[in-house]
Amino acid sequence: MAKTKTKSSKKTRRKDAPASLASVLQNIAKHQESSTNNIDALISKASSELTEESDPQKALKTITSALSKNPTSLKALELAGEINIELEDGETAIRCFKTAAELDPEGEGSGAEKFLWLAQICLEGGEVAIGWYEKAVEYLRKVVAAAGNSQDGEEKDKLCSALCGMAEIYMTDLCMKPDAESRCETFITEALLVSPSSPEALSTLASIRISQSKPEDARAALARSLEVWNGLELGDDKIPAYPFRLSFTRLLIECEMYEEAMDVLEGLQQEDDQMVDLWYIGGWCLFLIGSKLKENQGKLQVADGEDVEDWKDTLAAAREWLWNCEKLYKAFEWEDEGIKDHASELLANIAKEIGDAKPEDREEEEGDEEEGDAEWEDDDEDEEMKDS
Numbered sequence: 001m002a003k004t005k006t007k008s009s010k011k012t013r014r015k016d017a018p019a020s021l022a023s024v025l026q027n028i029a030k031h032q033e034s035s036t037n038n039i040d041a042l043i044s045k046a047s048s049e050l051t052e053e054s055d056p057q058k059a060l061k062t063i064t065s066a067l068s069k070n071p072t073s074l075k076a077l078e079l080a081g082e083i084n085i086e087l088e089d090g091e092t093a094i095r096c097f098k099t100a101a102e103l104d105p106e107g108e109g110s111g112a113e114k115f116l117w118l119a120q121i122c123l124e125g126g127e128v129a130i131g132w133y134e135k136a137v138e139y140l141r142k143v144v145a146a147a148g149n150s151q152d153g154e155e156k157d158k159l160c161s162a163l164c165g166m167a168e169i170y171m172t173d174l175c176m177k178p179d180a181e182s183r184c185e186t187f188i189t190e191a192l193l194v195s196p197s198s199p200e201a202l203s204t205l206a207s208i209r210i211s212q213s214k215p216e217d218a219r220a221a222l223a224r225s226l227e228v229w230n231g232l233e234l235g236d237d238k239i240p241a242y243p244f245r246l247s248f249t250r251l252l253i254e255c256e257m258y259e260e261a262m263d264v265l266e267g268l269q270q271e272d273d274q275m276v277d278l279w280y281i282g283g284w285c286l287f288l289i290g291s292k293l294k295e296n297q298g299k300l301q302v303a304d305g306e307d308v309e310d311w312k313d314t315l316a317a318a319r320e321w322l323w324n325c326e327k328l329y330k331a332f333e334w335e336d337e338g339i340k341d342h343a344s345e346l347l348a349n350i351a352k353e354i355g356d357a358k359p360e361d362r363e364e365e366e367g368d369e370e371e372g373d374a375e376w377e378d379d380d381e382d383e384e385m386k387d388s
Helices: 014-027 040-051 056-069 074-086 090-103 111-121 125-152 154-171 180-194 199-211 215-229 244-253 256-271 275-296 309-333 336-355 372-385
Strands: none
Touching: 014 056, 040 056, 040 074, 056 074, 056 244, 074 090, 074 111, 090 111, 111 125, 111 154, 125 154, 154 180, 154 199, 180 199, 199 215, 199 244, 215 244, 244 256, 244 275, 256 275, 275 309, 275 336, 309 336
């Protein structure tokens, strides 16, 4: 299930298939659920096209065909929603999930997944998102209670994740509510009771403790999370997804657990080194380590008793990471101005501390021998020339 809200798509899509799906959704009230129209084969085909063939456009055509035969099929509606999430068509995805929720308001027909999706992607956020989470939690509590210790843990994980999502909303959208802090505590306490070693729950607990200015408690929660999954063989089910671990490093940095953050980041680099955020966060972390070393005017001892590099060497390493960030930012035409501005600031500060790098010190894969953060500035100048 997606963990972030879907952005509006900038891609050009074919108009025929989405229009057909919209037509089916618009006329759904005219149809009755039909047991004679067996669409299981079409649903299975669409699911395979989405997950195994990675062809959401093809899957959209198939699921639209299925819904034209039985527009009240919960499985088809929810799969249509997931397909449109993949196509970055949040508006249509919301329509699909809302239709499924109207047909199955208690979740008894197809479970809590549609409620969880709506909590994630609803445009209103805040109280509306909490409402969808509450529907999911109400259903999942019953399932978990009825199953006892006999279940495989999937429903427990969903319940834990939903409770964490509610706590996150009360730390952000609804943080000004008088009972925001107490609700966070209630949700995270239940989440940890449901799944005591959940990386998501422990990460959420750390976020709550950071917001409460309790850094030691936050560090303890992050350390507990690392004990669960860090160092496991790649592919182990206990290892959280790449995006979670990348976000997790930001919490580690916020709690000044720099060496632990770099350990995770270096592992992520081995898995996928084409992520702008990876190189930016790593460069930022190394900059902070180097600054700390300089402040101490010596060597910083890490957990295993070994000394890290001299502060100048560490800042030079930070610069390398930030250069890689810079390169990928341009190649992918990234749009996060916050990363661009902060990376430029870090590179400028590094230049002040250890001087500008020699041209031959820079990687020349693209034949670029400019120094420091000049590439960022050139981009801005090019845009100004186009506008003039």
